[in-house]
Amino acid sequence: MKIDWNRRTCARRGHITYLPHETHLQERLHASTALGTAWRCLRCGDFVLGEPHGSGPARDAPLVPRGKALRDLFILRFLAVERALRGLFVVLAALAVWQFSNSQDAVRQFFDKNLDVVRPVAVHFHYDLDHSPVVDTIRKTFGYQHSTLLLVAALLLAYALVEIVEGVGLWWSQRWAEYLAVVATAAFLPLEIYELTEKVSWVKIATLVINILAVLYIAVAKRLFGLRGGRAAFDEERHSASLMEVETSAGVSAPAPAHNG
Incomplete structure (x- = not known):
C-alpha cells in the first residue's frame, strides 16, 4: 500500500494554508462553501475551512515539504534517533571507563575474589578459567595505566558528542x-x-x-x-x-x- 505522506503528515500536525497577495493565486487557492471560505493546504492540497495561517506575497510563502521530501524527512529522523541513542550509550560507556580508572585496584580485588568463588563450578563443568579468553581480556584491562583509561574515556565522549550533534542536526534536516x-x-x-x-x-x-x-x-x-x-x-x-x-x-x-x- 502506497503511503500518502502529505495527508499522513497533515493528520498528525495539521494543515498549512496561506493567503497570497496575488489575485490570480487567491482564485486558485480558495473556495467559497456553504460553511464558509476554505483555503488549500500547501502540503496535501485539500481545501480547509477557516482563515489562512499566513498571508503575503507568493514568494514569501513557507516552503512546505511535500511527497518525497516528507518521506526523506521521516528516514532522516529515524537515523537521527538511532544516532542519538548510540551517543547516549557511548556516554554511559565513557562514564564506566572513567569510574573504572578511579577504582581499578578495588575492581581487580573484587574480580579475583569472585573468580575464586566460581572456580569449583567451572572445574565441575570442565571449564579452564585460567586460560579463558574472556578472563584474560578482563585481566589485561587491569594492567592499563590510569592515563590510558582516561584517554579512552575522553575519546568515547568525543565520539558520543559527534553522534548526538549529528542526530540533532539530522532531526532538523x-x-x-x-x-x-x-x-x-x-x-x-x-x-x-x-x-x-x-x-x-x-x-x-x-x-x-x-x-x-x-x-x-x-x-x-x-x-x-x-x-x-x-x-x-x-x-x-x-x-x-x-x-x-x-x-x-x-x-x-x-x-x-x-x-x-
Whole structure:
C-alpha cells in the first residue's frame, strides 16, 4: 500500500494554508462553501475551512515539504534517533571507563575474589578459567595505566558528542548534519569491516549493512558532494514540488481567454 505522506503528515500536525497577495493565486487557492471560505493546504492540497495561517506575497510563502521530501524527512529522523541513542550509550560507556580508572585496584580485588568463588563450578563443568579468553581480556584491562583509561574515556565522549550533534542536526534536516553523517559513518566502515574479519556476527553484519545504506541514501537523495546536480538541483527540486510554485507556474502558463472582436 502506497503511503500518502502529505495527508499522513497533515493528520498528525495539521494543515498549512496561506493567503497570497496575488489575485490570480487567491482564485486558485480558495473556495467559497456553504460553511464558509476554505483555503488549500500547501502540503496535501485539500481545501480547509477557516482563515489562512499566513498571508503575503507568493514568494514569501513557507516552503512546505511535500511527497518525497516528507518521506526523506521521516528516514532522516529515524537515523537521527538511532544516532542519538548510540551517543547516549557511548556516554554511559565513557562514564564506566572513567569510574573504572578511579577504582581499578578495588575492581581487580573484587574480580579475583569472585573468580575464586566460581572456580569449583567451572572445574565441575570442565571449564579452564585460567586460560579463558574472556578472563584474560578482563585481566589485561587491569594492567592499563590510569592515563590510558582516561584517554579512552575522553575519546568515547568525543565520539558520543559527534553522534548526538549529528542526530540533532539530522532531526532538523540540516545540510551540514547530512555531510557530517556521511563522513563520520564512512570513516568507521573500514573498522567495521576489519571487525568482521576477526569475528562474524549477525549484529556486526546488520550494523555494517545499515551504515552502508545510510551513507549511500543520504549522499544520493540529498545530492551531497555535487551528486545529481548538487545543492542547486536539490533546491530546485524542493521548490518545484511546492504547491505555491505549481499554482504560480500554472497561472503563468495558462492561455489567456480569447476575445471575440
